[in-house]
Amino acid sequence: MHNPLNFQSIMLALEHFWAEKGCLIWQPYYSQVGAGTMNPATFLRVLGPEPWNVAYVEPSVRPDDGRYGDNPYRLQQHYQFQVILKPDPGNPQELYLQSLQALGINPLEHDIRFVEDNWESPALGAWGLGWEVWLDGQEITQFTYFQQAGGFNLEPVSVEITYGLERIAMALQGCYNFRKIQWSPDYTYGDVNYQAEKEHSQYYFETANIERVREMFRLYEEEANLALDKGLVLPAHDYILKCSHNFNILDTRGAVGVTERQAMFGRMRDLSRRSAEAYIAQREGLGFPWLQKQTAAHGHNEIPDPQLSLPTHQKADGPTDFLLEIGTEELPAADLENAIQQLEQLVPALLDDTRLEHGEVKVLGTPRRLVVWINSLAPTQADLTQKVKGPPADKAFDKEGAPTPAAIGFARGKGIDVKDLKKEEIDGGVYLMAEVHQTGRSVFETLPEKLAGLTANLRFDKAMRWNASGVAFSRPVRWLVSLFGSQVIPFEYAGLTSGRETRGLRFSEKETTALKDSGEYFSFLESQGILADPQKRKEEIASQVARLQTSIKASPDVDDSLLAEVTNLVEAPTALLGNFNQGHLLLPPEVLVGVMKKHQRYFPVRDNQGKLMAHFITVRNGGSQHLEVVAHGNEEVIEARFADAAFFMQEDNKHTIDDFIPRLDTLIFHPKLGSMLDKTGRIIKLTESLSKQLNLSQEDQSAALEAARFCKADLVTKMVVEMTALQGVIGRYYALKSGKNALAAQAVEEHYYPRYSGDSAPASMPGLVVGLADRLDSLAGLFSVGMAPSGTKDPFGLRRAAIGLVQNLIDKNISMDLQQSLSDASDLLPAPLKPEVMRACSEFITGRFENLLLEEGFKHDVVRAVLAEQAHDPAAAQHAICELTEWTARKDWGEILPSYARCVRITRDLKEVFPLDSGRLLESQEKDLYNAFEKVRTSIGTDVSLGVCLTNFVEMVPVINSFFNTILVMDKDQKVRENRLALLQAIAGLFIGKADFSQLEGF
């Protein structure tokens, strides 16, 4: 075995590789930058239309990644190798993978994956879509298609490849600590950089003088603006970089509150936008001189002219299997699922539309391909005969019976002879009628346009452009297969023309193959181990995972959502087992699980008691060769990640939970609503009143109040800053660690419940109450400052807050007047809600509640009926809806509702409520009704459910019917009439506060 490259040789080898590929070799920038992206050779050069291919090393400084040299992976300064390919050369992934081979990484021995990772820089006004590249679970590269920079759309799009050189060196050298990387034959990375890690970490975390660093920021910003005023782009850019670095120092020192952060980002973004604008103008002023330059040396970047590339059409004899494959760079899991769903709708519709007979339609997909398979597709459309209406018959022929120009023109237009026109009576008039016969066209004529349209019509949450075709897709489309049996149905999309060439797994023996016919496709995939059918893939993974679990006697649980995601991350799944250090089991299981699932998509492994085991299961893409290498890489990654989590907790544990509370003052909730500390104050007060209102036990009350005090404290801990999803959980751990009441600690975690749709409600009353208080404050507060959700915008998650509020009350079956509670919350705000805003807020909550009920399957009319009267009390309303649902299902409902409806309908438009005087009742039916009503009224009392009301009401139904059958309500005598109306009004009022039956079907 040859010696692996040392660190300096890796840099040199990459420079050589990319120079060979036509890149200009550039140098690291003379300023502290967080990434090679900030080097003007990237940030500015990606702007405008000129081609640019460049590669360089960039020592990248990220103060908050400092770990005093103690973490094996995380460094305040790491070395990036940055490549920009502008425009997209058409094969950037392949070029990249070649470069790994040039470094001595044998891809057959590893699991190399492109895992969705999008990029955004708020300070640079820039974003792009792409991936992290994983080598055995370790992120070694960021791969991004830039879409915007400085707020400008990028045309052409640039491909950015950012290697993490330490990670690559570790993998090559088989050492999993940066200090051990061999830098040169004589020195390790630790030799030359460990001291720097220690010192800079200390400086950034502990020493830097906040006032001075902030003052520098201000001076830099002014100087940048001054330079821009003079049109000096590069000097300005230098100061923007200095701003950015100083911002990072401030942030690491914990000196930037949420609002200040936004403000500083805004200031930097403004500067970036100005400098981008000035740069583009400058290049334009020079006439974009580089447009003449040769672009990247491999020449894949020319978009062929579809007119020229389409071959002549062919004919087919009979029904044949059709294959459409849209070959892509790795699709994000959600986009893959989404695209399959769309295709399942679109393809049958397309076939109907084109009148092509066909057998079964299958839509399949993997991260690198979307597949449509149509069994026995007819080679031609069915013929079609259509009648077309022409001019009125009396205008079609003159007096001599000869056709008028109108008739002649109509016939010509339809391509038939005037003689063949017929007359027909339509809606009382007589018209000419042409019978048009359309012969079915071949798939070669009809499908090209349709298939192109099908592909173009797929929609994604985030779509990207990549080449001169300008089309947008989830990720670049790189090949298209469209085979009707053995024949290509050529169509054009994204600068590609469909053909018969498909691709298998990267680096496999047959990485690409030309299919003889569509029938070969699945056997080719099978030979590669690719499971194109997501369902089969999921099952295969589940069974592999289960086998591994069994092998170590673990509990056989599999997380469904993770399984679904992992299914969409691989084409050829092979599950494998990895281990980690037992010692990490001392970390909270939520942290371990969070790290494994969120960062690494590993399945955590639990024993039969539900306790985490020091194992994980991951699913590689590819076969079972060299699994031990893949496992080892993954193990090292998770070790480092756990070490990092331990670092955060260790840092946090230098303080008690109480220590964090004052620091909430630096965290702005909303500028007009104050800090999170202010919010905490309001939560405490609301908790206090709600606790009493809901009759909490003394123990619960005091736990709730205690929890309210530090329910938000963990937001300023390092652990939560790093893993936001663990808010509450971490609060609980730290509260317990600080010796707090266990119930209060539990409440801190539970006050966020439910955190997502399907999550459980708080188990404890204190958790419930603090959560209610938190959500009431958020809803009332944010509505009061005009931050109500609108359209798809809901930056503060108020939809979730409203749903949580309602769900918890239902779940605990707690009756509570939301209206009143909102009003209480409003009173605590800096400025209480105006009535119309309060109303809007209530309606917003009701709206969410209604959706919830409808999703649960309740009928629309039932929900409406109850909410009209009880929306303010979700638990009660839910109960009533259940009852009403049952009642409306009764056979006799068709009698009950109408009898009540008669009472309502006759009275509902009255402006006046009449007094009922039982003494004035004349007829017996009238008196009977009164007596029945009185009986019901008294037996209902107040606090009674809708069901009880109805049960009582049912007894009145015959009496009501009899009443209406015999009595004329609208008697001539006003007093008699009004008295009868008063009786009916009273009956109609029986369900006030329970339900508005007029909303029900059949009313």
Add this chain to the structure above:
Amino acid sequence: MHNPLNFQSIMLALEHFWAEKGCLIWQPYYSQVGAGTMNPATFLRVLGPEPWNVAYVEPSVRPDDGRYGDNPYRLQQHYQFQVILKPDPGNPQELYLQSLQALGINPLEHDIRFVEDNWESPALGAWGLGWEVWLDGQEITQFTYFQQAGGFNLEPVSVEITYGLERIAMALQGCYNFRKIQWSPDYTYGDVNYQAEKEHSQYYFETANIERVREMFRLYEEEANLALDKGLVLPAHDYILKCSHNFNILDTRGAVGVTERQAMFGRMRDLSRRSAEAYIAQREGLGFPWLQKQTAAHGHNEIPDPQLSLPTHQKADGPTDFLLEIGTEELPAADLENAIQQLEQLVPALLDDTRLEHGEVKVLGTPRRLVVWINSLAPTQADLTQKVKGPPADKAFDKEGAPTPAAIGFARGKGIDVKDLKKEEIDGGVYLMAEVHQTGRSVFETLPEKLAGLTANLRFDKAMRWNASGVAFSRPVRWLVSLFGSQVIPFEYAGLTSGRETRGLRFSEKETTALKDSGEYFSFLESQGILADPQKRKEEIASQVARLQTSIKASPDVDDSLLAEVTNLVEAPTALLGNFNQGHLLLPPEVLVGVMKKHQRYFPVRDNQGKLMAHFITVRNGGSQHLEVVAHGNEEVIEARFADAAFFMQEDNKHTIDDFIPRLDTLIFHPKLGSMLDKTGRIIKLTESLSKQLNLSQEDQSAALEAARFCKADLVTKMVVEMTALQGVIGRYYALKSGKNALAAQAVEEHYYPRYSGDSAPASMPGLVVGLADRLDSLAGLFSVGMAPSGTKDPFGLRRAAIGLVQNLIDKNISMDLQQSLSDASDLLPAPLKPEVMRACSEFITGRFENLLLEEGFKHDVVRAVLAEQAHDPAAAQHAICELTEWTARKDWGEILPSYARCVRITRDLKEVFPLDSGRLLESQEKDLYNAFEKVRTSIGTDVSLGVCLTNFVEMVPVINSFFNTILVMDKDQKVRENRLALLQAIAGLFIGKADFSQLEGF
């Protein structure tokens, strides 16, 4: 012919080359640095004992080198390639030259030279000795042996090699403008960096906000100190670099006065010292872990143990020619001359001392060798017989006549038998005497130690250490030849042992050769074209230059001092002619000449009218091969230099000379004496009074006053800031350009005359007067604030000022009372001189005057005699000294002086001056003397020269003699006695204010 490397390939090739040689490849620093030296990989790593070999690219930012991209060579950012070899590997020059070959530079086609250039960084507290490396006249590399950094002595010394990559690329690619350098196959250097040059130049020269940049400096400094307080070396270093860059911006904006500059340097030096100290302590605390590391891979760095390497001695038969060659890296011209002079003294003394007979001794030398050649050196010393005195005879033998222990011990000590001791009378005592015979030892025994001592005893103004031997020499000694005929006389110095191996020209066919015997030496040198004899070399150069001058009909003048320097810059001289653009002849000839001589050591070429021609002559080292390449390189260099001068003048010419005057306020003369503008004010006033005092014509007076106003204005021009030697000259040009009076303009230049020893005096009276005023102000002013020169320290050049003052008065024969003028100057100062300081100042001037006169060859006593009376008036004093010199040479002086001396001697100790009453004269001789005196006195009058006085006095001589022969002065009668003494006192007083003859020999 193969394609030359492009810019990026040059960097890669150097990285490969030095990695191969065992260097760690490092990256550019993430901060704006003026040079790779400031990268911590140099600045910190050269400290302490640990080995360190590193190489890296460093984009280096020097704001004041910005030329808006218009100069072909000068850039605000250039790319350095930095190499550090620690310790010295023993052959760093050779390694370096190999690296040039690796880049494709064929050394046989070029003139590659090591030209003295020492390096000092006041901000880093660092210095070193070394060279610029010239490639065809173009500086392509700085090569330095670091001696100190951060104020600490470096042990071991580091070799720093700093390539200027643009220069190398230009030479390789044959393009002489940075914009045309091919960076990559597709892009030029101009493509990627021209815009940056333009913008940053504008930012640094015009835009940067001075207050903000200064404020940043302050914040950086505080942050650096804070970091150092916490022991954080690297964070502190980062801020020091930022300080340095901001200082450079301020400087480029012209915002740093002289004192502020010193203060800021001091602040940065303090920081550098602190960080260096902390770094060393840190490494020491770690136990200097890298001491165990392998050092540079070539292994030349071990110092052999001299004990082991010395071969056994040999014998020789008869007188033989001896050769000593001390082979060095290129010696500075002055050191070479100096070393030859020392050897010319030391070698004969050494031979005398060792009693070795010998023929002619020749001392020769070139930049790379010091050579001692001794004809017919005796193989052994002459025998020596010495008498040695022993104990007193009476203590040597006991009563029995047997020798005492004293005698026995003495005899044994001298190695002879007691019997052979003799007795001898010395100074009245009788002693034992041993006659010791010493047989002459062979050269192999005696010379090794002597030769080592000879080498070690050479002294240089600036010496350097380079290897573990710790010896100091002008430049590293790399080989030693010591041949006695065919036999080596081995000695050890600087870790080397002398042998028979010598070296010729680098890259010549026989670069090294082992000499069979000393006789081969000169033929070997001749075969290489090396002229070891400086005199012959000088003559050869002069004749080559003359031939070239003749070839273009130029005037045959050769600048002597330049000729002397050039002689010491080459071993094998070949003169060649180069041309430059005629257009540059529009620049002032002083500028052209200054650039050619100072920067490039070119001989300017003038036509027979004395006008500069667009040619130059330079002398390469080596033969005449590829002279056209060498010439072309040199031509491009001088073009760029002239373009740079034109840039400065063009920038300056945006203003009139008057515009510069107010800016003198930013230039501090001395903190207690104000700015140069304040000084200008004083010069104006002094000029005014001196003009009147010296009776200048009205025209001269007004020209002098005008000149005084702007005599210092050019000090703030870019041209003078760049080429200080042109102060005054540039002032004249700019004054004329601004339409000033020609006489005043001339005075601006001339007020600095004489600028150096041997320079001419001002031609014009205004020039003279302004110069007097300037010097009087400097002398009085700087003495007043305690800045009088002391020891060798004379930072303000007061010695030169005093000499200039005196010389000009003499030259113009202008009588002036310096005492009075100094007092006038003093009155204008912020605080006038105290009397004792005024006296010290006068004495200082007199001291310089006296030296001047002695150097002119006047006799010491004559000078003393006149200066005692007339030092305050140099012109008069000089005149008197000339006269007195003539008089003292007269035959009758032996009579004249004694007769006067008799009058003085009898009276000089009297405390009282007696009144002379001619009526009381008694004797005729007495009366005769009185009459003679009266005649002389009246004929002398006042304002008469010493010569006239003497001519008159001579007539009195016989009368004086007759008086003393007959008259008893000390008569008993007090009145008579006092009257006679009064007469003699009057005669003695005849020369008061002219000379004090008592100082003369023979008085």
